[in-house]
Amino acid sequence: MADRGASPLDVTGRVRPALAGFEPYDPAFTPCRINLSANENTHPLPASVTEAMRAAAVSCALNRYPDPMANDLRDLLAAWHGVERANVMVGNGGDELLFNLLFTFGGPGHALVTCPPDFSEYANFAKMCETPCVEVWRDANTFEVDADALVDAARSASLVILTSPNNPTGNLLDPALVRRLLDETNALVLVDEAYVEFAGTPSHLGEDASLVCWVAGCPRLMVLRTLSKAFGLAGLRAGYLVADPAVIDALASIRQIYSEDVLAQAVAAAAVSRRRELVGVVADVVAERERLAAGLAAIPGVEVWPSAANFLLVRLPGASRVRARLRDEYSILVRDFSYAPGLADCLRLTVGTREENDRLLDALSILAREEA
Ligand SMILES: *Cc1c(COP(=O)(O)O)cnc(C)c1O
Numbered sequence: 035m036a037d038r039g040a041s042p043l044d045v046t047g048r049v050r051p052a053l054a055g056f057e058p059y060d061p062a063f064t065p066c067r068i069n070l071s072a073n074e075n076t077h078p079l080p081a082s083v084t085e086a087m088r089a090a091a092v093s094c095a096l097n098r099y100p101d102p103m104a105n106d107l108r109d110l111l112a113a114w115h116g117v118e119r120a121n122v123m124v125g126n127g128g129d130e131l132l133f134n135l136l137f138t139f140g141g142p143g144h145a146l147v148t149c150p151p152d153f154s155e156y157a158n159f160a161k162m163c164e165t166p167c168v169e170v171w172r173d174a175n176t177f178e179v180d181a182d183a184l185v186d187a188a189r190s191a192s193l194v195i196l197t198s199p200n201n202p203t204g205n206l207l208d209p210a211l212v213r214r215l216l217d218e219t220n221a222l223v224l225v226d227e228a229y230v231e232f233a234g235t236p237s238h239l240g241e242d243a244s245l246v247c248w249v250a251g252c253p254r255l256m257v258l259r260t261l262s263k264a265f266g267l268a269g270l271r272a273g274y275l276v277a278d279p280a281v282i283d284a285l286a287s288i289r290q291i292y293s294e295d296v297l298a299q300a301v302a303a304a305a306v307s308r309r310r311e312l313v314g315v316v317a318d319v320v321a322e323r324e325r326l327a328a329g330l331a332a333i334p335g336v337e338v339w340p341s342a343a344n345f346l347l348v349r350l351p352g353a354s355r356v357r358a359r360l361r362d363e364y365s366i367l368v369r370d371f372s373y374a375p376g377l378a379d380c381l382r383l384t385v386g387t388r389e390e391n392d393r394l395l396d397a398l399s400i401l402a403r404e405e406a
Contacts (some may be wrong), residue, residue, distance in 0.1 A: 052164045067365040068114055068393055070384040073201070073229070073345050075091040077315045077387055083308045091297055100296045102284065106129035106293060107299050110306045111274055112323025115246045120279040123286065124302075126293040128228055128260040128273030133159045134285050135193070135256075135275075144192035147177045151376045153201050153226065165193075173272070174376060177203035177339070181211050188219040199244075201232055202371055202382040205231055214332035216252050220255040222281070224256045228273075229343035231264030239264070239309060243342070246276050253278040257282030263344060264316050265305050271304040323385045329395040330383075335402050345384045352405035353379040356398070359405075363372050364397040366390075 044172050046054070070076070100106035104124040112119045136159040140146055145166045145388055149154045152172075161165045168191060169186045177200065188194045189305075194215055198207035207225065215223050233243035246257045257369060260273035270296065275285070307313075330338040336347040350356060353372045360366040367382070371377040383394065 038058060051352075053162060055101045056162070062370075064361055064367060066361060066367040068386065068390045069365040069367045070386050070390065070394065071382075072268070073263060073343070073384045074268045075263060075315065075337065075344065075384075076384070076390060077266070077318055079122050079266050080311050081317060083305060083311050083330070086304040086308055087301045090300040091140060094296045094300050097297060098296065100292050100294060100297065100299055102289075102291045102300045104294045104302075107272075107303045107306065108295075110303055111276075112144060114306065114309070115276055116245070116275055117250060117268075118279070120258075120282060121249060121276055123275045123277070123282045123289075124301045125273050125275070125289070126298070127262060127271040128226070128258050129155060129274055130271075130273045130293055131258060131285070132156065132226075133162070134289055135224065136160050136163040136165055137286050138288055139193050142166070142267075145190065147184065147187045147191045147194045147221070149184065149196060149200075151177070151371070151374055152195075152197050153228075153395060154374075156195050169375065170226065172200075172203070178204050179207070179211060181208075181214060184211065185214055186216050188215055188221045190222075191219070191221045193222045195217075195224045197228070198245075199229045199341065199343040200382045201228065201343065202345070202347050202369070202377070202380075203340055204343050204345065205348055206243065207238055208344045212248070212255065216254055220254075222254050224258060225256045228258065228264050230259070230346075231316055231318055232323070232344045233342035236320050238312050239313065249276050249278070253280070259308060261302055261305060264319075265303065265309075265312065266315070267305060270298050270301055272298050311373075319385055322388060322391055325396065326383070326385055327390075329391070330398065333395075333399045333402050333405050336398065345382050347377075347380055347382055349378075349380050349401050350377060350398075350405075353381050356401045356405050357403050360397055364393065366394055366397055370392075 093282035108119050108122045111122050140163040146160045147168045149170050167189050170187050196207050230244045256277035262268040330336050339347045357370045369382040371380040
């Protein structure tokens with residue numbers, strides 16, 4: 035029965051105190067002809083892969099609940115990375131796994147160490163899970179992590195998250211730092227490799243830049259991967275964690291049992307089985323990244339950082355206005371980071387197709403001059 039004449043419900047005071055003040059996530063997605071704002075893969079996948087995914091989707095039994103642990107997909111991922119099924123946890127995107135990690139291993143007295151500027155979800159999820167967050171800021175110019183400061187901070191922490199390549203700065207992590215963290219502290223160490231397929235030689239799909247091969251010998255090391263970036267499946271929601279079986283078990287006991295749906299499991303399995311066919315796409319993105327970086331560096335006033343991912347961080351005068359004009363006058367959407375600490379006047383540009391990148395370069399060369 036509807037309340038008649040009731041005043042609007044005010045939930046302040048009813049919401050769990052740790053969650054008061056959170057706002058719904060707004061990716062600021064204005065529909066634009068060219069969307070280079072969320073690091074998706076805008077290159078079309080080979081028809082052989084899209085056909086296999088379509089066939090997998092069509093043959094799904096949607097009247098049945100999913101396999102909670104997505105074991106078929108787990109086995110494919112385990113075989114790819116040379117680990118056991120027990121080392122792999124599949125999630126509804128890497129984001130779900132990040133949340134579950136904080137939910138499981140965080141909490142009051144279980145500090146998380148992060149190295150900003152990095153992925154804002156780490157601090158966000160930590161706060162939701164009442165986890166104190168210790169920030170070890172990266173170098174303001176190179177975005178390198180201060181190894182001694184990080185190791186010091188990690189000595190009294192439960193969890194450390196490092197991102198390689200880092201979002202939004204694009205640089206790779208020195209594996210020696212992970213070695214030190216494992217040797218000199220007792221913390222769990224998560225390396226977020228959401229973009230690793232774009233690092234190293236494209237034909238290796240990230241295996242030459244990934245620390246996934248360390249997991250079997252390092253029980254406190256965890257590696258996060260996703261199909262949202264190189265695999266071009268951001269809309270599917272499939273990510274995974276490679277970690278010690280004890281970590282996987284702990285996460286398995288708190289997860290939303292059916293978070294990875296039947297369709298996502300089937301389509302992800304088809305894509306992972308055919309991953310060799312994606313090498314050309316990754317190689318194209320990497321080649322475009324280098325071409326775009328060179329084009330950007332040639333625009334007076336634009337500073338561009340080297341990147342091992344599928345995006346580039348740039349700094350230019352009036353970045354916020356440039357971003358708005360790209361959107362309003364050229365229908366090109368990029369991500370504004372100029373509000374973020376340490377990233378004054380910075381924009382993050384996802385590497386698009388050759389045509390998209392040409393449009394972006396043309397527009398930026400005009401706007402950089404006008405807003406200088
Ligand atoms: C995109 C991204 C993820 C995971 O994204 P999902 O779509 O949730 O799999 C994780 N970490 C970083 C740094 C990312 O940029």
